[in-house]
Amino acid sequence: MINRIWxxxxxxxxxxxxxxxxxxxxxxxxxAAMPGGTGQATQTPTxxxxxxxxxxxxxxxxxxxxxxxxxxxxxxxxxxxxxESLPPDWAYADLDGVAAPxxxxxxxxxxxxxxDHQLARPQSGISSxxxxxxxxxxxxxxxxxxxxxxxxxxxxxxxxxxRPYYVYWADEYKALFGHYGGDAQSLLKIIPAxxxxxxxxxxxxxxxxxxxxxxxxxxxxxAYTNTAILxxxxxxxxxxxxxQKLPTRPFKDDMSIIDRPxxxxxxxxxxxxxxGYQYNFLTDDYTRFQDGKPEIDPANGNNVYxxxxxxxxxxxxxxxxxxxxxxxxxxxxxxxxxATVFMEGQAIAATWKKTSNTALTRLYDKSGxxxxxxxxxxxxxxxPPGTAVTVS
Numbered sequence: 001m002i003n004r005i006w007x008x009x010x011x012x013x014x015x016x017x018x019x020x021x022x023x024x025x026x027x028x029x030x031x032a033a034m035p036g037g038t039g040q041a042t043q044t045p046t047x048x049x050x051x052x053x054x055x056x057x058x059x060x061x062x063x064x065x066x067x068x069x070x071x072x073x074x075x076x077x078x079x080x081x082x083x084e085s086l087p088p089d090w091a092y093a094d095l096d097g098v099a100a101p102x103x104x105x106x107x108x109x110x111x112x113x114x115x116d117h118q119l120a121r122p123q124s125g126i127s128s129x130x131x132x133x134x135x136x137x138x139x140x141x142x143x144x145x146x147x148x149x150x151x152x153x154x155x156x157x158x159x160x161x162x163r164p165y166y167v168y169w170a171d172e173y174k175a176l177f178g179h180y181g182g183d184a185q186s187l188l189k190i191i192p193a194x195x196x197x198x199x200x201x202x203x204x205x206x207x208x209x210x211x212x213x214x215x216x217x218x219x220x221x222x223a224y225t226n227t228a229i230l231x232x233x234x235x236x237x238x239x240x241x242x243x244q245k246l247p248t249r250p251f252k253d254d255m256s257i258i259d260r261p262x263x264x265x266x267x268x269x270x271x272x273x274x275x276g277y278q279y280n281f282l283t284d285d286y287t288r289f290q291d292g293k294p295e296i297d298p299a300n301g302n303n304v305y306x307x308x309x310x311x312x313x314x315x316x317x318x319x320x321x322x323x324x325x326x327x328x329x330x331x332x333x334x335x336x337x338x339a340t341v342f343m344e345g346q347a348i349a350a351t352w353k354k355t356s357n358t359a360l361t362r363l364y365d366k367s368g369x370x371x372x373x374x375x376x377x378x379x380x381x382x383x384p385p386g387t388a389v390t391v392s
Contacts, residue, residue, distance in 0.1 A: 309378075
């Protein structure tokens, strides 16, 4: 079932993009044959902008001239639906701006905590999420939170425990918050204090309705769920089925293919390894790399793509309320700081702002204008200031 228009048009985008490239080459050859023409095509420059520094520091065949040249074809872009051209009962999704059936576009977001231990890879469900968060946790580990809306996933996991700053990110969407327990700060203070802003679904303290253990991985890296059972269990608890009309981010359609940079490679280091994003100008998205290889979602066998990557430079301190025997980190996700937005082969120096625990994290350019994201999957990559993000 096609749930999202831009994703379903990846193959079309490749075909249209290839036609556009051929058209540009044909135009160059025709110009070479005409009086005063030039025989050398001009290459589109590659974006080379670097991320904002952190507060503490990122043989050509000869054309045959014809008396009356045929008109040069104009490159065309992948069709992008407008509100007027959307199918009946379709809408733009609240979280990522993608066109989808209205029942999915305005569905209650599902924010699920995901393991990022080496034994947890490859993780399932990542290709179907609308927004993916990644940030450090204690030890040498990192953790994800997948946020689903219009996408569906037959497997999601491994599901892991909550941390306070992830609760604050889930607050932004008044989402169902799925997790397997959590640290004492999250369970005893943060989640109860934010009960009006999330719909809690804790496997350890509320029952295991949407969760199950698989036998092909060792505990604790073997807890899984899926979107269908999450929605069913949410209904059993009396949770709403739809998005609660909170503020949303601005979105935009793709830029013209002839204006896109040829390439861009972004590498973001974490303690568990470097994640990479390689820009594809024909499809206007990024292939995601994990452990040096294109990431494949085992839930559906699909490559993982990003449309917008946001690097949030956020200070990491020690939680003074860590329970005995633990040193828990605290990611300072509320307030403001520097960021870099990678989108359509460009690097945009930005400022992130989250004015309260429940407010939406917004991104602003140097002029103070909010940056609209291109429609599609968003990766929010939180790293400490000074992290060496490389762009080539």
